[in-house]
Amino acid sequence: MQKRQGFTLLELLIVVVILGVLALIAAPSLLNAADKSKEGTVKANVSAAASTATSQLALNLSTTNTTTDIAGDVVTELNGDATKGKNENPFDSTVDAFVAAASGAEGQVAVSAPDDASILIIGYGKGGTEISRKTINAPN
Numbered sequence: 636m637q638k639r640q641g642f643t644l645l646e647l648l649i650v651v652v653i654l655g656v657l658a659l660i661a662a663p664s665l666l667n668a669a670d671k672s673k674e675g676t677v678k679a680n681v682s683a684a685a686s687t688a689t690s691q692l693a694l695n696l697s698t699t700n701t702t703t704d705i706a707g708d709v710v711t712e713l714n715g716d717a718t719k720g721k722n723e724n725p726f727d728s729t730v731d732a733f734v735a736a737a738s739g740a741e742g743q744v745a746v747s748a749p750d751d752a753s754i755l756i757i758g759y760g761k762g763g764t765e766i767s768r769k770t771i772n773a774p775n
Contacts, residue, residue, distance in 0.1 A: 651657065652759040672741065673725040674760040678712035679730055680722070680744045681758040684709055688754045688771045692753040696773050709754070710746050726761065739763075 691705045710733045715722055720733040726742030738757070739745035745757045751773075758767035 648745045649698060660757060670761050674766055676725040677742055677744065677758040677760055680713075681756055681769055684733060684744050684746055684756045685769045685771055687713060688756065692754065692773050702751055702754055702773060706746045706754050706773045708747045713744075721766070 653664060660733060687709045688705065691709055692702070695705055695708070697704070710731075713722055713733045716730050724730045724732045724742040727740075728738060730743065732742070733744050734740075734747050735747065737747045737749075737755075739759045741759055741761060741763045743759050745755075745759070747755050749755050753770045756769045756771065757765055760766035
């Protein structure tokens with residue numbers, strides 16, 4: 636009797652089909668996980684901006700420093716510079732992570748002062764949809 640060595644073409648084809656089906660099932664989950672991770676970074680950036688804004692409001696709000704000035708200072712501080720290390724936008728590293736405006740783009744955190752008593756912080760996720768919002772009120 637002859638000894639059989641190796642696999643038949645049919646057996647190999649079945650294995651390739653099974654691996655293909657598993658890849659089709661797993662790929663969307665992995666892509667969603669990457670987007671969720673990036674959105675988690677944006678939410679962490681919103682929290683960092685809120686913490687910095689709270690500190691800046693407590694220390695610097697006066698007749699010379701308005702909430703608009705402080706919002707701009709928060710953005711400048713958190714974006715960093717080349718010597719300190721720059722905070723990168725998780726979706727697009729060519730765009731700043733923080734912006735001093737009422738709205739932002741995908742992955743950005745917008746810091747604005749809608750009035751003289753508060754700072755509004757909004758984080759934007761995939762496609763520029765709002766995923767997190769915090770309002771920091773000036774101390775009395």
